[in-house]
Amino acid sequence: MSLLDTIKAPKDIKGMSIEELKTLAQEIRDVLITRVTATGGHMAPNLGFVEATLALHYVFDSPKDKFVFDVSHQSYIHKMLTGRKEAFTDPASYTKYSGYTNPNESEHDFFTIGHTSTAVSLASGLAKARDLKGETGNVVAILGDGSLSGGEAMEGLNVSATLGSNFIVLFNDNDMSIAPNEGGLYPHLKELRDSKGKASNNFFKAMGLDYVFIEDGHNLDDLIEVFKAVKDTNHPVVLHVVTVKGKGLPAAEADKESYHYIMGKDFDVDAYMKEDHYDEIIATHLLAKMKADKTVVGLTAGVPGIAGFSAERRAEAGKQFIDVGIAEEHMVAMAAGLAKNGAKPVILDAGTFLQRTYDQLTQDLALNSNPATIISFPLGGGISSMDATHSSAFDMAMMNNIPNLRVLSPATKEELIAMLDWSLEQTDMPVMIRVPGGKVQTYEAGKAFIGTLTNEVTAQGNTVAILGLGAFYDLGLRTKEALQAQLGIEATLVNPRLSSEVDEATLESLKANHSLVVTLEDGVLDGGFGEKVARFYGPTDVKVLTIGMKKEVNDRVPMKELVARYHLSPELIVEDIKAILNK
Ligand SMILES: Cc1ncc(C[n+]2csc(CCOP(=O)(O)OP(=O)(O)O)c2C)c(N)n1
The missing domain is CATH 3.40.50.970 (Thiamin diphosphate (ThDP)-binding fold, Pyr/PP domains)
Incomplete structure (x- = not known):
């Protein structure tokens, strides 16, 4: 029997000798x-x-x-x-x-x-x-x-x-x-x-x-x-x-x-190394940008690894990479100063840690129209089985509602890079780019982003329009296929790309031949994208189904359970659509 076996409470070590x-x-x-x-x-x-x-x-x-x-x-x-x-x-x-x-x-x-x-x-x-x-x-x-x-x-x-x-x-x-x-x-x-x-x-x-x-x-x-x-x-x-x-x-x-x-030991390093990852894609691209333009500067608050900035890459970036320590508020305010004075700051942090800096985002960046780029990484995904303390389900809702801050949700790696390039060159406002959780996706459609801040209709259909935001564009694609197979509906598919505003022209155009709009977002619904779409259609006959996370604390809840609870699968979404359309 080991000594550890004998310990049930702290009092059990109090009688031990120093040797023990x-x-x-x-x-x-x-x-x-x-x-x-x-x-x-x-x-x-x-x-x-x-x-x-x-x-x-x-x-x-x-x-x-x-x-x-x-x-x-x-x-x-x-x-x-x-x-x-x-x-x-x-x-x-x-x-x-x-x-x-x-x-x-x-x-x-x-x-x-x-x-x-x-x-x-x-x-x-x-x-x-x-x-x-x-x-x-x-x-x-x-x-x-x-x-x-x-x-x-x-x-x-x-x-x-x-x-x-x-x-x-x-x-x-x-x-x-x-x-x-x-x-x-x-x-x-x-x-x-x-x-x-x-x-x-x-x-x-x-x-x-x-x-x-x-x-x-x-x-x-x-x-x-x-x-x-x-x-x-x-x-x-x-x-x-x-x-x-x-x-x-x-x-x-x-x-x-x-x-x-x-x-842990179940983590398959070889399989991981074979796949693409957003942190690597972003770090590689940003390093190239830094080399081409001495004013591009990456900032992190003690978590360079989240953004793929290994010790080697940090050394390569030299003065163009700043780890401010675990000082998120300082990082955002410093980025505001950098942008004000003509540099191109790119904040690299986890969505959950950015929560600490709401005031600097609002005042120093947005109110002052300082054009910093914020790349928000969702740890394990937006809706995830992470600890409650590390959930990244709330960053979009937090940022969506800050006036003069644009929140972009790329669906693919091409789109992410296009958005980053665009954000670095524009000088009007701060921009948050929400890195999609999950596997890296790549669709031809994603290449279309040219900074127009409009939604992209990727498949024109009728009756049901699916707006799949960011990581959930893929869920939208699969839901469209399931709808076709099960109900024979050729749904319209939209890549919204933008969650801080609705694209009124696109939403207006959907009114003509759609009775239901479905929004999909990888985050909390309250304050999210779907609510904005629902408000737009409120005075009309178009119904809106919003899919995302309910406002509640989730602490290490298995993903399977969350999928069932929030209907995050094509099958469950089709069931919801059936019920609404009385099919
Ligand atoms: C607000 C916030 N930012 C970043 C992190 C990520 N983080 C977790 S532990 C840690 C480093 C802590 O270092 P230290 O306090 O010296 O503890 P050590 O692990 O060295 O014992 C960081 C940056 C976090 N948990 N919370």
């Missing part, structure tokens, strides 16, 4: 490597946080003492120690719990988290509420060095310095974000590490926080000693803990970026 804790740390590493290799997940962040998590649970008393993990992608060990270890040790239970903290899973988790840089702010609220209620207990925010580059983390540190009561920030410094850290702060963090916390240039002290340095974040004796010393502190303190990302797995230590998140 060290053995347990090794067991946990072995389990992490086996489990994450099988299922995929955040390998390197967790391997680097084994001893620190053990020491936290050894010294503090969770859940009375509260831990808030930033991003919470490094919370696997915390899960193992808080009654959820079967999700790591038992293959049949591997998918039982999510990869992030979630209060529905455990009383030891306080927030559902997946976006970065929020832990200090969230934890400061917990601490303030504790104080207002006259309660006791420690509050610990766990913040990574990458996440520190996000403005919210800095805002949180600034405010929490004034709490005047117990507040601990465990700053987990492994000198890496997903990719290497960028920005003027990081050489100073290195100075702090190199001087064992003694350098006079101390960001945390400048913020008004007490500061303790722990040189070896894998030394349980040191960690436990310092944690005991700061437990029940009466003021805010930062524990600067130096760790090694990927600790204990040589491949991960050597290639921290690739091992930040890895795919």
Whole structure:
């Protein structure tokens, strides 16, 4: 029986000797490597946080003492120690719990988290509420060095310095974000590490926080000693803990970026390599554009890999690629400045992370008509089986309704490239291009985009018109075929290309010989494209069927279930059409 087998709750490690804790740390590493290799997940962040998590649970008393993990992608060990270890040790239970903290899973988790840089702010609220209620207990925010580059983390540190009561920030410094850290702060963090916390240039002290340095974040004796010393502190303190990302797995230590998140064993690398992928297509094209025009500049907020910008491509792009750190708001405002001063900025980010920057999109880009291009990547697709925190179902609805921002949804790779080329040359407005989820599609029709911002009727028919937006153009094509086969209806097929506006001329022309218009979109319906079409036809006899996601939280719901629930298949859509047409 292993030591890990004996642990059902944090109290079970409290009686262990340091030697036993060290053995347990090794067991946990072995389990992490086996489990994450099988299922995929955040390998390197967790391997680097084994001893620190053990020491936290050894010294503090969770859940009375509260831990808030930033991003919470490094919370696997915390899960193992808080009654959820079967999700790591038992293959049949591997998918039982999510990869992030979630209060529905455990009383030891306080927030559902997946976006970065929020832990200090969230934890400061917990601490303030504790104080207002006259309660006791420690509050610990766990913040990574990458996440520190996000403005919210800095805002949180600034405010929490004034709490005047117990507040601990465990700053987990492994000198890496997903990719290497960028920005003027990081050489100073290195100075702090190199001087064992003694350098006079101390960001945390400048913020008004007490500061303790722990040189070896894998030394349980040191960690436990310092944690005991700061437990029940009466003021805010930062524990600067130096760790090694990927600790204990040589491949991960050597290639921290690739091992930040890895795919599981079922992922077929060979098949993947044989296929086309939008990130590769975009990165290759953008690099060529950069070479031809020195004012083209790519920007990302800590996620270059999402857009195919590997270390090699970043080096190739040189000064024309900027990783701003995990600072989405800054990225969008900087893009506004770049556009204003004649450069051609291209923002490359995931739709879910762009949610953070609604204000900059609205004010700095759209209101000021600054012509930046935003390429929004849906992680795993718009409607997807992702964690709720990482859903990209909402980016289109968010962007669609910002005046003076055009949202384009290419259906094919040719169209995507044509839209990007057009957007780079126009100077009237910011443009978002929503990368289609799923397999790369290529149709001749997609070549027609010349920046006219009109819908494209790709097949003229009658009775039913199908408007298949972006990734769902293909679903439209298949629905058209199913309609023909099952009801003998020759439907009209439209590639709308644009979701922020309706093309009134095209919609007007459909009135003549169509009684039903079907819209298909890979995102939430509320605020989406279909609603705009429905509003256009509201005062007319034309009926509108909108297919897309209902406004609700979906957390790792299998795609099969979502297809059935939202009728995302040709068969189910034909059933709906039949019912409406009384066929
Ligand atoms: C708002 C937001 N932007 C980007 C991401 C993607 N992301 C997840 S973890 C991470 C890096 C975090 O680095 P760090 O805090 O140093 O933690 P480490 O993984 O190195 O332990 C990034 C960029 C995200 N989750 N949320």
